[in-house]
Amino acid sequence: MKDQLIASFTAVYGRAPEIITRAPGRIEFIGNHTDYNGGTVLGAAVDRGVWVAVAANAEPRRRFHSAYSGETVELPVGEPKAQEGKASWTNYPQGVLAALPAFGLKAPQGFDYLAMSDLPAGAGLSSSAAIELASALAFLGLTGETADRETVVKIGKHAENHFVGVPCGILDQGVSGFGRADHLVFIDCRGPRFETVPMPTGTHFWIFNTHTKHALVDGMYAARNKACVDAAKTLGVSLLVEADADALEAGRAKLSDESYRRAKHVIEEIARVESTVEALAAGDLKAVGSLLTASHRSSQYLFENSTEELDLLVDTLTATPGVYGARLTGGGFGGAVMALTDGGFNDETAAKVAAAYRAKYGASPDVLHMRAGDGAAVL
Ligand code: GLA
16 A cells, blocks of 8 residues: 555655554444543554555645545635535544644645545445545655643644544544554543554454445534433533533433433443453453443434444444444444454454345445554555
């Protein structure tokens, strides 16, 4: 990929890049919609991601080339302005440029930029966090300024919250930044505090990407976020992480049935993350798998961020030998299902799951066998 990136950059801009960076996508292992509620979450950086190559130019221009579309967007230096339509992908690196001053860092002036990816977009694997972190490291390389890993993560989140306009928590950027091969990333989102936890040997991640996405997915994510914040307020806490199951029951009469179910999902999901950490430490993969599937059922019935397609995959996977557990991964309302499996689950088994899906929906999900990989880095 690196050679291909250098070759493409040279073909587009007529010279070699100065800096090359890469940031991975992520799997949400467990901890659904817990991050912006101040809870805990476990994720894994995957062995696919976004590569960025940059070189300064002496012009008052920033050129952004996407190897995916083959198109270049040229923008003036100065205040980043959000783009629409085909150029809207530049809002991720532009959001990073806009975020840098908020962290006391300079934004580079004129440069030529090229992004390349082997991460499917729209699969719920957070290609947006990957491009944000790869861009942040590339821009820091251009200005020669330094920032620690946590700051790079926060720059990416700031870009997403304030420029792209999605009120996400720190999961995606945190995992992309702190990923480690064959490890899960544990985040206590209140600190935030980041740790890595070894993946049990002999386990595998399989992703089934449905290619379905609710048309209003961003609005629905924001609505869930608001419902949680409102429920916390009604329960008299600043974030749902501060309320436990007893507090929820004590305040139930004050909540609508819908708010109660949203809050119950988050509060129980935070408890499931803790139980998962314990089960991983004890090497109890059966328990880990049950927690993963319980998380999905909670999404399905309480948080209502699953879809019929995702449910079918989870039902099929959990009835398949070799699967410890399966759940939707990420924000929901479409996207992908993740399964944790043993080594006996293979391409043939995965094809049977895909065939069951095709029989019902007429199209095959993308099947990706992934490993937990390293976090964002300058190459
Ligand atoms: C998306 C967001 C994350 C997180 C998940 C749900 O991936 O970007 O911050 O809220 O949804 O857990």
